[in-house]
Amino acid sequence: MRNGFFVAAAIQCLKKKKLYETQIEQLSNFQLRVHDQIIMLENAKATTDTVDALRSGSSAVKAIQQSLSIDDIENAIEEANEHTENMKQIQDALATPFGASAEFDEDELEAELEDLEEEELDLELPEPPRGTRVAPSALAASSSRLAASDFAELTKLQAEMAI
16 A cells, blocks of 8 residues: 555645646746736837927927028028128228228329329330430330230239228
């Protein structure tokens, strides 16, 4: 009987072992389901946070767009242009020398310039030796070279005075 008792006890232990293994498997399955639920909840939370952030951003952009209008922008640009024009006028006024009159008679200035050019030409042209005749074409060529250089200098001077 001893063998029968040990066999019955061994069978009883095997039944408990199988029962425990079944319970362990069920608990593992429950644990997997809980982990799946946790992951699903975390994903749902992340999705909800993302959607909320998108809504908030969209609302902020909408509020900014409602606070701005094309008229406001055009008015701001117009004001900036007016301020720029005013500043330019102030700078122009400050650049005008004291006691200088901006109004000159152009005809008088041109006549004076021609007189000065003629005087300079007379000073720069070499006097031909006495008794030699200078061909009019040579005199014209010399005069045109001098006039061209004078014109270049005059143009340069005018550009400097305009600055």
